Amino acid sequence: MDASCVVRILGSAAGGGFPQWNCRCPVCALAWDGDARVVRRTQSSIAVRGREGAWALVNASPDIRQQLLDNPPLQPRRGSRDSPVAAVVLTNADIDHVAGLLGLRERWPLRLFATRPVLMALAANPVFRALDEALVERCEIALGVPFLPVPDVEMELFAVPGKAPLWDEGEEVRTDIEDGRTVGVALRGAGEDDWAHYVPGCAAVNDALRRRLDGTRLLLFDGTLYDDDEMIRLGLGPKTGRRMGHIPVSGRDGSLAALAGSAIGKKVYIHINNSNPLLVAGSPERQKVETAGWIVAEDGMEFPL
Numbered sequence: 065m066d067a068s069c070v071v072r073i074l075g076s077a078a079g080g081g082f083p084q085w086n087c088r089c090p091v092c093a094l095a096w097d098g099d100a101r102v103v104r105r106t107q108s109s110i111a112v113r114g115r116e117g118a119w120a121l122v123n124a125s126p127d128i129r130q131q132l133l134d135n136p137p138l139q140p141r142r143g144s145r146d147s148p149v150a151a152v153v154l155t156n157a158d159i160d161h162v163a164g165l166l167g168l169r170e171r172w173p174l175r176l177f178a179t180r181p182v183l184m185a186l187a188a189n190p191v192f193r194a195l196d197e198a199l200v201e202r203c204e205i206a207l208g209v210p211f212l213p214v215p216d217v218e219m220e221l222f223a224v225p226g227k228a229p230l231w232d233e234g235e236e237v238r239t240d241i242e243d244g245r246t247v248g249v250a251l252r253g254a255g256e257d258d259w260a261h262y263v264p265g266c267a268a269v270n271d272a273l274r275r276r277l278d279g280t281r282l283l284l285f286d287g288t289l290y291d292d293d294e295m296i297r298l299g300l301g302p303k304t305g306r307r308m309g310h311i312p313v314s315g316r317d318g319s320l321a322a323l324a325g326s327a328i329g330k331k332v333y334i335h336i337n338n339s340n341p342l343l344v345a346g347s348p349e350r351q352k353v354e355t356a357g358w359i360v361a362e363d364g365m366e367f368p369l
């Protein structure tokens with residue numbers, strides 16, 4: 065077994081995946097037509113492996129079965145029932161992050177780590193009883209308190225600005241909630257000095273977040289939309305990125321500008337919506353972020369932790 069801890073990107077697309085089943089926006093059209101400038105991507109999830117070989121998934125995507133088929137290190141190795149997947153950590157209760165739990169219902173012992181509001185959202189949906197609590201232990205995680213989801217991998221959850229899950233929005237929607245309904249994950253090999261950070265959903269980069277991310281050696285960050293009004297402009301939907309709880313990449317308050325002055329080792333855009341021109345190799349938008357030192361995530365990319 066390789067002695068180091070790693071992060072592997074299982075799904076680099078936002079909810080809907082790329083291409084999205086019912087979409088023929090300009091970027092999805094390239095994928096449907098087999099254009100070599102784009103590659104398909106599954107929905108939002110990463111996996112983190114400790115030195116002993118156990119994996120923690122961070123978010124459980126609706127594409128989880130495909131992701132396990134595509135990633136041999138996550139497959140059963142011995143006996144009649146086996147999986148190196150020992151834990152699932154959740155960053156919110158959005159469908160693209162929790163629906164995959166239902167794909168893990170075949171009576172395998174797992175530990176499920178999340179904040180109280182996220183665990184409450186799951187408990188409010190009876191379908192998740194399919195994950196028997198006797199086997200799938202719900203572990204409530206307090207913000208700012210480190211925990212080890214698998215041996216040798218340390219994580220800490222921190223609140224980032226966000227909103228209630230789409231399916232639970234209610235009448236009035238605030239996108240600046242910082243109560244643990246949406247979190248980022250700090251992660252490191254136990255005993256290492258520096259944290260890496262995974263933030264697949266984030267409505268704004270405020271000073272606290274900028275301070276936290278400054279100096280990180282690896283950042284996987286919300287790259288949902290390139291322009292805040294991208295969905296509206298393309299006739300795909302009525303909402304801005306911010307209204308969906310996602311800071312856009314571009315613009316004066318976008319993530320590219322907000323993080324430009326920060327010392328970050330590797331910067332990776334992840335959770336990318338199918339409408340986002342960053343998905344097209346060689347596009348002006350892609351060139352712009354690459355010139356600024358960003359990597360646009362693809363499924364299967366791996367980074368040492």
Ligand code: MLT
Pocket residue numbers: 078079158159160161230231265308309
């Ligand atoms: C999001 O990231 O905004 C959500 O995945 C939306 C959704 O649940 O479809």
Ligand code: MN
Pocket residue numbers: 078079108158160161265335
């Ligand atoms: Mn999402």
Ligand code: ZN
Pocket residue numbers: 084087088089090091092093338339
């Ligand atoms: Zn599309």
